[in-house]
Amino acid sequence: MRSPNPPLALVVGLGDSGAAAAALLARQGYRVRVNDRASAESLSHRLASLPPGTETVLGTHDPAAVDGVSLVVVSPGVPAELPLLGAARNRGIEVIAEVELAFRALATVPLVGITGSNGKTTVTSLVGAICRQAGWRTGVGGNIGEPASALALAGPWDVLVWELSSFQLEGCTTLRPAVGVFLNLSPDHLDRHPHLAAYRAAKERLFAHQREEDVAVLNADDEATATLATPGRRAFFSLRDRRADAAVDGGVLRLDGEALLRRDELRLLGDHNVANVLAAALAAARLGVPRPAIAAALAAFEALPHRHQVVAEAGGVRFIDDSKGTNVGATVAGLAGYPRGAVHLILGGLGKGQDFAPLRDAVATQAARVYLIGEAADSLAAALAGAAPIERCGTLERAVQQAAALALPGQVVLLSPACASFDQFRDYRHRGDEFARLARALAGGR
Template sequence: MIPVKGYAGEKVAVLGLGRSGLATARALVAGGATPLLWDDSPEARAKAEAEGFTLTDLGRAGALEGVACLITSPGIPHLYPAPNKIIARALEAGVPVDNDIGLFFRSFSTSDWDNFETMPRVVCVTGSNGKSTTTALIHHILEVAGRPTQMAGNIGKGVLSIDPARDGEVVVLELSSYQTELARALTPDVAVFTNLSPDHLDRHNGMGGYYAAKRRLFSEGGPDRAVVGVDELEGRFMANQLGMGPQDDRVIRISSGQKLDQFGWSVFARKGFLAEWRKGRQVASIDLREVAGLPGAHNHQNACAAYAACRALGIAPKLIEGAFQSFAGLPHRSQLVLERNGVRFINDSKATNVDSAAKALQAFPAVRWIAGGMGKDGGIAALQPHLGAVVKAYLIGHSARDFALQLGQTPHEICETMERAVARAAEEAQAGEVVLLAPAAASFDQYPNFEKRGEDFVARVRAL
């Protein structure tokens, strides 16, 4: 646990008692603060009470009087489309609003560091797609290289639940736009921006707000090294803003598809090969084509991001290459479930939007595609240019019929349930094809989250 600094003897309100909220409450107590806890969910409140915490209804009049700070969970809106009523009262009263990420950065360093030979470092990963894979891959490389490391944030533990840093340790954090937008302290040593595509637009009032939330990690965080994906305009703009010129190697540009040989430091993948260039010459190359845990161009971009971050930490290319080979990938993200009669079954339940589904579809030459769920604005119309590899689509969930109308000439079948979709796809699949779950939709019509949806797919496949 990371005891929270700066609030000893003071009252700190905590709104939202999920994983991060309860971890925050424990860390506040460890730091000498008095947490005032609330959640609208009776189940969440009961869980907090079972741990011995006293609840305080933060919605009642005067509940925020004398409170030094309000800590809110990521899922609770604080600005758009409208702030939660308790957060709105804090804003009106001038009570500082923060989150566990802000508390982490103000509390992570300790006096023990004075005796360390190598200062601990923090790597933060943000972006629209690939954050989790990139974070897990960096963590895996560090483990293979023998570096002490912990992984937290949007993946693994809550940030305040990790152990105090050891000598030379690297903490790797996955951060969402909800987290970077609000944190009052952001001081990563290495910050990674993977890519940007439309998502959470209601929460950020459009693409401009969404991009601004991600950008805070770099503009306000001031990392020593910035790893920036430049395959979209926003990434190119960010790299330009952060650097003092094309040869400024504090910015490491990454790409999947572009050759970037004119910059001070760049890492890019083309035709399955990763290349590192520094000051006009190539210094390393890795063949990614046979790396089973990183299939497709989108995962090659993740590999570039992780490679660049680890090179910024001083890890040798050969060590990174070996770690790539032993990386098993993450559940629900291009996860190979099994191969049966020459047919591979791939679980990419995390592909909840059009952009991530497009990347998954482009990773394989012949696809039996399981898609559907709670569709997002625009449905799957934007996927039309990426359906060339789709042999047939098997549509499930609330948006199955809407998706069917947007598929044009692509063969499809409305299956409604995962059970039927897996059975039909397996029945019709031929050797060399891939049965791919890449829903391009949220899961909430049939499942509580994308993990449960992926687990159902895995269970149905293994039961064949």
């Protein structure tokens, strides 16, 4: 007898994650169909990498793409309310996130899952560096670097360390981290989530399938995480409470009550990065990494691109790129790490429906002057009126020029926009690279 046709899976969204999911599904024996609203011409490089025999539905998210399908895999960034996905659910077809597909393929490998509004990428990279320092085969990815499905194809791994966004967690139905890390919560992506409660609920899905033996690493200084009930054991990090499992005491970072390393041994700038280090150290310790490997990796770790990275210096003025500061919470946290009244702060871009009022106190305390760019300039000006002198610059080039002209020795010019970049740039990396180019050109002429 002829064997029946293998099941058909649909991948929605053909970026890096979608292409990796298609390859993983094909390896698992599925026939694969891919769907993207982009045209075949613009996706030609991606289409060439797909498994042989892959079906394509391009140029539109036509609900008919789910015909004959038994599983739908959704790439990050594809809206959950897409009619095509609704059509699949109405037919009883399982709809999952790409990271959920990868987790199912790697369920026997311990997973550290990291989420939060700010600091996810730094903490994910820190935990990855710590595990590698210990000699473990470590698969770092998810919302950064390698897609989770690409890691499932690559293996074998001793441990997985994944950054997980709210978009990814929305589509997870079995994902279970041995150690889940929830760093903080501040309003973000409210152009995608209907309200803050929905955004928070998506983040909390990280812990939905944990068991008693699993661990939740939580921020004792953040109300949303400090009060969170989880199925497994809770462990806390804090900048304020010396009794926390990971804390700072007199300039010394302590882990489970014992000194780990001095703060001045870290190469990372700012209090927010000390919190990131504490979270990473605690997660690694609960995973079973030896303390010497934790301390060595933390001391060697340098700032990631576009995250409070010094890109130029001249005349006693440092130019610092925090283009990844794409929401109010990130900018407020980052400002706290600089001398009071010494920051020439470049703000603005695409506002994403945020309330900018929470910036006001931090700007009043830390900023010497504010330089506004992009679509959100009017909203920012209204929210910050009277908190600090404000310059309406329009473009990043003009803002860097004016800040460089007014900054005094000992002060910093900080790009930490509290906004997305898509109104004027391809992404936050493009914005940060342009800031660095402008800063270095000006520094060379000072």
